[in-house]
Amino acid sequence: MIKISHHHQTPSLPKLNPMLISTLQLSSFLCLLLSTTITAAAVDDNSPWLPYTPTDYILLDCGSSSNTTDASLRSWDGDVRSQFSPSNIENTSSNATSSKSVIQVPYKTSRIFHSQFTYSFPVSAGPKFIRLYFYPVNYSELDITNSFFSLTSNDYTLLNNFSAFLTVSAMKPAVASLIKEFIVNVRDNQILNITFCPSPNSYAFVNGIEVVSMPENLYIRGNDHPIPLVSENQRFYIDNNSALETLYRLNVGGNEVSITNDTGMFRLWSPDDDYTYEDYGFTPHRDVAIRYRQETPPYTAPKIIYTTTRTMGNDSLRYNLTWRFPVDTGFYYLLRLHFCEIQLEVTLENQRVFIIYINNQTAERRADVIYWSGGTGIPVFKDYVIMVTDPDGRRSKQDLWLAMYPDLHFRPEYADAILNGLEIFKLSETAGVKKHNNKTSSFPAIIGSVAGGGSILVLIFGFWIFRRRRRVKDLGSKKPKSWIPLSSGLSLSSDLCRRFSLEEMKSATCNFDDSFVIGAGGFGNVYKGHIDNGATTVAIKRLNPSSNQGVHEFQTEIEMLSKLRHLHVVSLIGYCHDNCEMIIVYDYMVHEILRDHLYKSNKPCLPWKQRLQICIGAVKGLHYLHTSANRTIIHHDVKSTNILLDEKWVAKISDFGLSKLGP
Numbered sequence: 001m002i003k004i005s006h007h008h009q010t011p012s013l014p015k016l017n018p019m020l021i022s023t024l025q026l027s028s029f030l031c032l033l034l035s036t037t038i039t040a041a042a043v044d045d046n047s048p049w050l051p052y053t054p055t056d057y058i059l060l061d062c063g064s065s066s067n068t069t070d071a072s073l074r075s076w077d078g079d080v081r082s083q084f085s086p087s088n089i090e091n092t093s094s095n096a097t098s099s100k101s102v103i104q105v106p107y108k109t110s111r112i113f114h115s116q117f118t119y120s121f122p123v124s125a126g127p128k129f130i131r132l133y134f135y136p137v138n139y140s141e142l143d144i145t146n147s148f149f150s151l152t153s154n155d156y157t158l159l160n161n162f163s164a165f166l167t168v169s170a171m172k173p174a175v176a177s178l179i180k181e182f183i184v185n186v187r188d189n190q191i192l193n194i195t196f197c198p199s200p201n202s203y204a205f206v207n208g209i210e211v212v213s214m215p216e217n218l219y220i221r222g223n224d225h226p227i228p229l230v231s232e233n234q235r236f237y238i239d240n241n242s243a244l245e246t247l248y249r250l251n252v253g254g255n256e257v258s259i260t261n262d263t264g265m266f267r268l269w270s271p272d273d274d275y276t277y278e279d280y281g282f283t284p285h286r287d288v289a290i291r292y293r294q295e296t297p298p299y300t301a302p303k304i305i306y307t308t309t310r311t312m313g314n315d316s317l318r319y320n321l322t323w324r325f326p327v328d329t330g331f332y333y334l335l336r337l338h339f340c341e342i343q344l345e346v347t348l349e350n351q352r353v354f355i356i357y358i359n360n361q362t363a364e365r366r367a368d369v370i371y372w373s374g375g376t377g378i379p380v381f382k383d384y385v386i387m388v389t390d391p392d393g394r395r396s397k398q399d400l401w402l403a404m405y406p407d408l409h410f411r412p413e414y415a416d417a418i419l420n421g422l423e424i425f426k427l428s429e430t431a432g433v434k435k436h437n438n439k440t441s442s443f444p445a446i447i448g449s450v451a452g453g454g455s456i457l458v459l460i461f462g463f464w465i466f467r468r469r470r471r472v473k474d475l476g477s478k479k480p481k482s483w484i485p486l487s488s489g490l491s492l493s494s495d496l497c498r499r500f501s502l503e504e505m506k507s508a509t510c511n512f513d514d515s516f517v518i519g520a521g522g523f524g525n526v527y528k529g530h531i532d533n534g535a536t537t538v539a540i541k542r543l544n545p546s547s548n549q550g551v552h553e554f555q556t557e558i559e560m561l562s563k564l565r566h567l568h569v570v571s572l573i574g575y576c577h578d579n580c581e582m583i584i585v586y587d588y589m590v591h592e593i594l595r596d597h598l599y600k601s602n603k604p605c606l607p608w609k610q611r612l613q614i615c616i617g618a619v620k621g622l623h624y625l626h627t628s629a630n631r632t633i634i635h636h637d638v639k640s641t642n643i644l645l646d647e648k649w650v651a652k653i654s655d656f657g658l659s660k661l662g663p
């Protein structure tokens with residue numbers, strides 16, 4: 001891992017009026033009490049290991065009249081007298097047995113269909129895995145190269161004019177058999193039907209069928225979980241009408257994880273070596289205790305997936321960490337990336353920050369696993385959907401690219417990226433998948449009046465004192481980490497503060513359309529916009545030339561912010577200074593300004609815990625400004641309209657137009 005060097009300096013603490021200290025001791029004590037309980041509730045260190053137990057679990061050995069046992073010691077029912085087969089099975093289909101003795105259950109026997117044939121599984125409602133086992137060889141004088149068929153399940157066409165033989169022949173490395181895995185939802189009181197339909201002058205066959213239920217919301221997560229649609233400014237929803245086909249499920253940087261070592265759903269996790277590009281990467285492995293959380297429950301993926309990773313090693317600035325996956329053109333694909341920090345060096349936010357590219361488009365900037373998860377050994381996953389098209393319309397197969405690169409814009413401590421696991425699904429064409437435009441939310445002025453906020457500020461400064469005392473103790477063992485100038489060896493000026501053209505700003509905001517306005521003040525309007533082909537949402541502050549906030553404030557704000565990087569200070573992305581326009585581009589904060597959550601708004605009342613966490617955050621931000629730079633930065637305009645809140649309600653100090661450098 002490349003460590004980015006930074007200056008070591010002992011921050012000087014701000015001097016405080018002793019009167020202020022004594023009047024605020026009570027509140028800091030109160031905060032101390034409350035903050036302890038908040039931390040305890042946030043991470044459950046001893047989450048129990050709870051693998052999932054499927055409510056439906058069916059293994060049907062097709063063509064077999066007896067019950068059998070496979071290599072994993074799972075027992076299969078023969079389909080001849082099975083409750084899932086039609087009673088006239090022996091008159092509507094035929095069975096065959098492979099002469100090869102090495103072949104295992106369920107591949108040994110097969111059922112052959114010359115006309116439409118349906119198995120019916122009376123299962124509970126909810127999402128199910130359907131796994132179909134195929135061993136494509138000549139059975140009973142039938143030429144396997146003539147087998148083409150379709151497969152439907154309830155409303156879904158899962159396979160169309162499918163040839164198991166051609167599919168296996170095209171696979172590299174060569175294999176003899178294959179398993180097709182699908183996810184379909186069974187509605188209330190519905191029977192799961194699986195229907196084979198041979199193409200004209202052809203026949204269908206199957207060796208085994210597996211049906212396993214899965215937790216609701218594991219993959220089909222509905223309208224509460226919008227998924228970013230890469231390179232389009234849209235959200236994607238995978239609902240009960242969608243069917244998915246699993247294409248790849250990888251234990252990145254690790255070995256195969258067998259079906260019996262999965263979390264109860266018998267998913268197979270393969271190594272990723274066949275898909276890495278040019279053998280790059282480094283695969284650290286460490287047996288840390290994995291702590292599942294509510295958002296990433298224990299069934300998400302087995303622990304072993306998280307203890308192995310692929311990272312960039314020592315070459316990280318020279319290349320992208322890259323994988324390639326052959327897929328069919330013309331479909332939407334769901335990518336689920338599993339992350340977990342396990343390396344000793346990375347325990348804090350902003351130590352390893354990277355960009356995720358999918359098919360050469362930016363899918364995520366500022367990927368920071370510790371920020372997402374909350375700590376070492378806590379797993380987290382991120383979903384993305386992408387449409388794979390072929391502009392020429394000539395190729396039916398192409399490669400889906402996944403790549404990662406350090407995001408130096410945020411001045412992380414290490415230049416590196418990480419991935420622990422990966423699942424790729426093809427989404428059904430017929431699925432009722434909805435696309436919605438990102439709604440532009442409206443909210444009142446970003447810079448409002450200074451009114452109110454007194455009690456909040458009291459708490460803030462109470463915390464300031466509390467934090468300040470703690471810091472003094474910590475300094476002996478820890479070096480300050482927040483202020484991280486990059487070493488001079490790297491030329492990264494354009495990464496630190498991008499300069500945008502006016503055209504880019506216009507296209508980000510539909511030519512400064514009023515519907516994009518999210519705030520207004522004496523200086524002009526603030527717009528919500530999208531840059532990088534929609535991958536990044538930003539807040540765009542456009543100074544009105546007639547405003548009294550002029551060139552000086554514009555420059556001050558850019559100069560200050562471009563040097564600051566802290567969790568609790570709003571991030572500058574860049575600026576535009578074309579045609580007399582003065583525009584500043586920031587990270588967009590989903591919950592916008594604190595004031596709007598406190599007074600005169602119809603937004604839900606903020607709970608006390610959250611208010612306190614916001615106070616702590618704001619104080620940490622101020623503390624950073626006062627102590628971590630070469631020179632103290634005095635903000636000069638701290639108020640609830642200048643504290644923004646991100647999607648996790650993390651407080652961010654903003655508006656540095658009036659700030660000054662201290663001694």
Ligand SMILES: *[C@@H]1O[C@H](CO)[C@@H](O)[C@H](O)[C@H]1NC(C)=O
Nearest residue numbers: 065066067068076077078081
């Ligand atoms: C196979 O197992 C099922 C239960 O899984 C049982 O109902 C059936 O009788 C068994 N069939 C044979 C031939 O043993």
Ligand SMILES: *[C@@H]1O[C@H](CO)[C@@H](O)[C@H](O)[C@H]1NC(C)=O
Nearest residue numbers: 086087088089090091092093
């Ligand atoms: C299958 O066909 C045979 C002869 O055509 C018939 O005697 C038998 O009843 C049929 N079995 C079923 C289950 O339909």
Ligand SMILES: *[C@@H]1O[C@H](CO)[C@@H](O)[C@H](O)[C@H]1NC(C)=O
Nearest residue numbers: 063064065080095096097140
């Ligand atoms: C088909 O199954 C029957 C038992 O149901 C068995 O006697 C017969 O040998 C099987 N045929 C082949 C070709 O395996």
Ligand SMILES: *[C@@H]1O[C@H](CO)[C@@H](O)[C@H](O)[C@H]1NC(C)=O
Nearest residue numbers: 137138139141142143144145
């Ligand atoms: C399968 O059967 C076809 C036609 O009967 C024959 O040409 C072919 O060689 C057979 N393939 C194998 C692998 O036995």
Ligand SMILES: *[C@@H]1O[C@H](CO)[C@@H](O)[C@H](O)[C@H]1NC(C)=O
Nearest residue numbers: 118120154155190191192193
């Ligand atoms: C499943 O098949 C049964 C029998 O073939 C049929 O009665 C039923 O309507 C089918 N159900 C669905 C959901 O297709």
Ligand SMILES: *[C@@H]1O[C@H](CO)[C@@H](O)[C@H](O)[C@H]1NC(C)=O
Nearest residue numbers: 148149160161162163199200
């Ligand atoms: C199925 O695919 C084969 C081989 O590509 C092709 O020859 C055949 O016409 C196709 N059949 C249908 C019904 O599309």
Ligand SMILES: *[C@@H]1O[C@H](CO)[C@@H](O)[C@H](O)[C@H]1NC(C)=O
Nearest residue numbers: 125187188220221222239240
């Ligand atoms: C899917 O349908 C089931 C009822 O069959 C419902 O309980 C569940 O919430 C639905 N899930 C989604 C993601 O829409």
Ligand SMILES: *[C@@H]1O[C@H](CO)[C@@H](O)[C@H](O)[C@H]1NC(C)=O
Nearest residue numbers: 072256257258259260261304
């Ligand atoms: C399951 O995992 C354990 C421990 O990681 C390993 O010893 C065992 O071989 C694995 N089982 C299979 C079938 O791969």
Ligand SMILES: *[C@@H]1O[C@H](CO)[C@@H](O)[C@H](O)[C@H]1NC(C)=O
Nearest residue numbers: 001002282283312313314315
């Ligand atoms: C990376 O570099 C450090 C020091 O230069 C060295 O100790 C470490 O072994 C290297 N790691 C790899 C994976 O090459």
Ligand SMILES: *[C@@H]1O[C@H](CO)[C@@H](O)[C@H](O)[C@H]1NC(C)=O
Nearest residue numbers: 358359360361398399400401
């Ligand atoms: C992505 O970029 C690589 C070169 O870095 C190129 O070979 C590949 O075709 C591109 N993929 C897409 C989908 O544009």
Ligand SMILES: *[C@@H]1O[C@H](CO)[C@@H](O)[C@H](O)[C@H]1NC(C)=O
Nearest residue numbers: 318319320357360361403405
């Ligand atoms: C990494 O991939 C992205 C997207 O394809 C590309 O723009 C960038 O140039 C690549 N970086 C390196 C170092 O190859």
